[in-house]
Amino acid sequence: MAVLAIRVNPKDNVAVVAADVRADDVVRLDDGEVRAVEAISCGSKVALGPIACGEAVVRYGEEIGRATKDIAAGEYVHTHNLARER
Amino acid sequence: MSEEFVFQGWRRADGRIGIRNHCLVLATVACAAGVVREVWRRLPAVVAVEHAHGCGRGGPDMGLQVKTLAGLVQNPNVGAAILVGLGCEVVSAGLLRRTLASSGKPLETVVIQEVGGSRKAADQVEALARRLLGELESLPRETGTAADLMVGLECGGSDTFSGLTANPAVGKAVDRLVELGGTAILAETTEMIGALGPLLKSAESEEVAAKLKVNVERQEARAREVLGPLADAVMAPGNIESGLTTIAEKSLGCITKGGSSPIREVVDYGDRPSRKGLVVMDTPGYDIESLAGMAAAGAQAILFTTGRGTPVGFPAVPVIKISSNSQLFEAMPDDIDLDAGTILAGKGISEVGEQILGLLLRVARGQKTRAEINGQAVFAIAQGGPAF
Numbered sequence: 001m002a003v004l005a006i007r008v009n010p011k012d013n014v015a016v017v018a019a020d021v022r023a024d025d026v027v028r029l030d031d032g033e034v035r036a037v038e039a040i041s042c043g044s045k046v047a048l049g050p051i052a053c054g055e056a057v058v059r060y061g062e063e064i065g066r067a068t069k070d071i072a073a074g075e076y077v078h079t080h081n082l083a084r085e086r
Numbered sequence: 087m088s089e090e091f092v093f094q095g096w097r098r099a100d101g102r103i104g105i106r107n108h109c110l111v112l113a114t115v116a117c118a119a120g121v122v123r124e125v126w127r128r129l130p131a132v133v134a135v136e137h138a139h140g141c142g143r144g145g146p147d148m149g150l151q152v153k154t155l156a157g158l159v160q161n162p163n164v165g166a167a168i169l170v171g172l173g174c175e176v177v178s179a180g181l182l183r184r185t186l187a188s189s190g191k192p193l194e195t196v197v198i199q200e201v202g203g204s205r206k207a208a209d210q211v212e213a214l215a216r217r218l219l220g221e222l223e224s225l226p227r228e229t230g231t232a233a234d235l236m237v238g239l240e241c242g243g244s245d246t247f248s249g250l251t252a253n254p255a256v257g258k259a260v261d262r263l264v265e266l267g268g269t270a271i272l273a274e275t276t277e278m279i280g281a282l283g284p285l286l287k288s289a290e291s292e293e294v295a296a297k298l299k300v301n302v303e304r305q306e307a308r309a310r311e312v313l314g315p316l317a318d319a320v321m322a323p324g325n326i327e328s329g330l331t332t333i334a335e336k337s338l339g340c341i342t343k344g345g346s347s348p349i350r351e352v353v354d355y356g357d358r359p360s361r362k363g364l365v366v367m368d369t370p371g372y373d374i375e376s377l378a379g380m381a382a383a384g385a386q387a388i389l390f391t392t393g394r395g396t397p398v399g400f401p402a403v404p405v406i407k408i409s410s411n412s413q414l415f416e417a418m419p420d421d422i423d424l425d426a427g428t429i430l431a432g433k434g435i436s437e438v439g440e441q442i443l444g445l446l447l448r449v450a451r452g453q454k455t456r457a458e459i460n461g462q463a464v465f466a467i468a469q470g471g472p473a474f
Contacts, residue, residue, distance in 0.1 A: 062334070
């Protein structure tokens, strides 16, 4: 199944999924796609590429926090792997 | 929206125009709230304001309370007011009346301890309110334009879609309102934490930028002081459930309500802006207290976006509720005025912005918002210190 996700700014390394996503679903963006590695609930963020621990997570073209562990492309991004500071 | 932005309002003694013509029955202290509620039960045509304030706080908070209550009475949507006090409180009816002496607004005071108790006070307030309501009915209407409007902006119960749909659509409506000469207040300093970069780029002057920086840094320092490593917990649990992870993420979505106009002025809580266009007010992110600050400044309407859904309205000031997703619009149809979730289905952000501006005009022309129909009017003032 393919699910739409919304990226606001080309700098963003996460996008918001517009419907519930299951593992292996294709998450489609305006200009590309990423395969979800796990379930992601509607409205949550998916990593568009690998994000190393400590690297900035970017939405709206701005840093919203840093990865608190290595994040793979297609992973669910939320409080378990993203925080504004340590 | 292609029609001309004009409405028939009520011009007040200070020159501002109201889009409503309410008789306010205001408790000056929590102890008078029961009388105010009783009057409203007998006479639902009045706008009753009950709250938990009016006494028992330190100096700065008492000052904020006087300023905010006086500001609410002076709001152009209020045609006349009855101040109901207890008699031994700090924020007494007499103090508030003296503060409002130059407002030119018809005011009455009733003090419970002076008139023989709560039942007699309710009888007196009811009689006064019936007379004032009659007088308000005969006030002439006058044409107002967008330049007469000040609109407060609020988001409550935000979700990850708020910053993609409802907030940027409100931003488009604000851009249009500002083009037409109107004023919009971007508030909620808590929801500017982590978004100072883009805000500073919008500052019209060094002075505006400096004040924004001071306000946002102070709010972040307060959050850290009180919450420590949990500072991101300034978000509500529902925000996090919806997928918002950090306060910066929430803030970056929140500030899109301001649109793309330059920020012309930064005012303190409850203060009236001296400039038109986009202005910023220092308020908490907590909706009810933020609304009170904007209403006290004279906002005649509020554009309120929500992702989780909230029923709140405000006394005397119509609150227009805009959903960030269509599931919410379908789930809480009686509380939401307009669905911006249509943007997720392909509708343009500008198109929804025009819809919002059109709805604002209809509300200025008298159309009731869902919160008005539902009788939702809650009130609370921002506080700094502890209660004593």
